[in-house]
Amino acid sequence: MTDLEPVRTYFAGWNARDADAILASLTEDGTYEDPSTGGPISGSALKAYVTGLWSAFPDLRFEEDSLDSTGPNRAASQWVMLGTNTGSMRGLPPTGKSVRVEGSDFFTLRDGKVATVKGYFDGGAVPRQLGLDIIVQPSQIGPFKFGVSTEVQTGRLDEPVAFSITTLHARNDECVQQVREGSRASLIDMLKMDGFIGATTAVIGHRMVTISAWDSPEASRRVMKEGAHAEVQKGMYDGTLASQGYTSVWTKARMNPLMVRCDGCGKMTRGPDADRKCKSCGEALPDALPFW
Missing domain, CATH: 3.10.450.50 (Nuclear Transport Factor 2; Chain: A,)
Known part of the structure; x- marks a missing residue:
C-alpha cells in the first residue's frame, strides 16, 4: 500500500x-x-x-x-x-x-x-x-498574420486632429509581455491627459503597435515624455526590449462626416446635428459612438 x-x-x-x-x-x-x-x-x-x-x-x-x-x-x-x-x-x-x-x-x-x-x-x-475572452486562431496563414488587440476610449466624440503611432518588434515572448504591461500602464496614464481621445493596440507575434488619437499634435507629444510610456521607450532605445521600432505623429488631412444608422428608417445619415434628427425620416438618432 x-x-x-x-x-x-x-x-x-x-x-x-x-x-x-x-x-x-x-x-x-x-x-x-x-x-x-x-x-x-x-x-x-x-x-x-x-x-x-x-x-x-x-x-x-x-x-x-x-x-x-x-x-x-x-x-x-x-x-x-x-x-x-x-x-x-x-x-x-x-x-x-x-x-x-x-x-x-x-x-x-x-x-x-x-x-x-x-x-x-x-x-x-x-x-x-473571470470574463476573459479565449481566442483560438492560427498565428499565420500565407501572408496573413493574426494576433489580439485592445481598445481604450475616453468617451469623447471629438474628431481626432492627430494620431500617434508607435510600433516595435519585441525581442522575444518575455519582452512582449513586458511591453504589454508597460502599454497598459501607459494607457492608464493617457486617460488622465488633456487632449487624449482614444487608442487601439495590436500584438501580432512579436510585432506590437499602438495608435492613439488626440485633439492636437502638441497634446500627443506629452505621452512621449511622461510616465510608463517613457519607460517602455527607454527599453526600446537601449535594446533591452526591442529589435527595432519607431514612434511618429500624424496630422489629419481629411475626415469624412460621421455616418449614423437611423433605427427608424434603417438608412445611414450624416452624424447627429444639434436637433439629433434623421435627415431622411425625422426620427431621433441613436447616440453616436466615439469617433475613434
Missing part, C-alpha cells in the same frame, strides 16, 4: 500558501506540471509559479474530493480549486470574481516525498469565469 502522507503534506503547503513547504514536500529533483506550465518545472520556477497564482488569488485553496493509491509509489487525487481574483493576473486589473476549477493530480513518490506531479484541468476555466 502506498503511503499517501507525502501527498497530504504537498496539498497542505498549497493551502497554507507556503511555497517553501511545497518545495520541501518534493524530492530534490521533484517536478510539477500542468496545462499552463509548458512542461515540468521545479525549484525557483515552481516557486515563482505558485506565488504568481497567490498574487492573483490570495485566498486560493484546494478542497480534496478523493485521494487514492494507484499502484506502488503512485497516487491520484481529485480536487476543486477555489479562489477570488483580487490581485493582478498577467498585468490585468483584478476582476473581483471567484473561480471554481475541478481537476486531478497524478503523483509518483520516492523516499517519503513527491517525485513528480502531473495536473490536469480545463485550462480555459479560469479565464472564462
Whole structure:
C-alpha cells in the first residue's frame, strides 16, 4: 500500500500558501506540471509559479474530493480549486470574481516525498469565469498574420486632429509581455491627459503597435515624455526590449462626416446635428459612438 502522507503534506503547503513547504514536500529533483506550465518545472520556477497564482488569488485553496493509491509509489487525487481574483493576473486589473476549477493530480513518490506531479484541468476555466475572452486562431496563414488587440476610449466624440503611432518588434515572448504591461500602464496614464481621445493596440507575434488619437499634435507629444510610456521607450532605445521600432505623429488631412444608422428608417445619415434628427425620416438618432 502506498503511503499517501507525502501527498497530504504537498496539498497542505498549497493551502497554507507556503511555497517553501511545497518545495520541501518534493524530492530534490521533484517536478510539477500542468496545462499552463509548458512542461515540468521545479525549484525557483515552481516557486515563482505558485506565488504568481497567490498574487492573483490570495485566498486560493484546494478542497480534496478523493485521494487514492494507484499502484506502488503512485497516487491520484481529485480536487476543486477555489479562489477570488483580487490581485493582478498577467498585468490585468483584478476582476473581483471567484473561480471554481475541478481537476486531478497524478503523483509518483520516492523516499517519503513527491517525485513528480502531473495536473490536469480545463485550462480555459479560469479565464472564462473571470470574463476573459479565449481566442483560438492560427498565428499565420500565407501572408496573413493574426494576433489580439485592445481598445481604450475616453468617451469623447471629438474628431481626432492627430494620431500617434508607435510600433516595435519585441525581442522575444518575455519582452512582449513586458511591453504589454508597460502599454497598459501607459494607457492608464493617457486617460488622465488633456487632449487624449482614444487608442487601439495590436500584438501580432512579436510585432506590437499602438495608435492613439488626440485633439492636437502638441497634446500627443506629452505621452512621449511622461510616465510608463517613457519607460517602455527607454527599453526600446537601449535594446533591452526591442529589435527595432519607431514612434511618429500624424496630422489629419481629411475626415469624412460621421455616418449614423437611423433605427427608424434603417438608412445611414450624416452624424447627429444639434436637433439629433434623421435627415431622411425625422426620427431621433441613436447616440453616436466615439469617433475613434
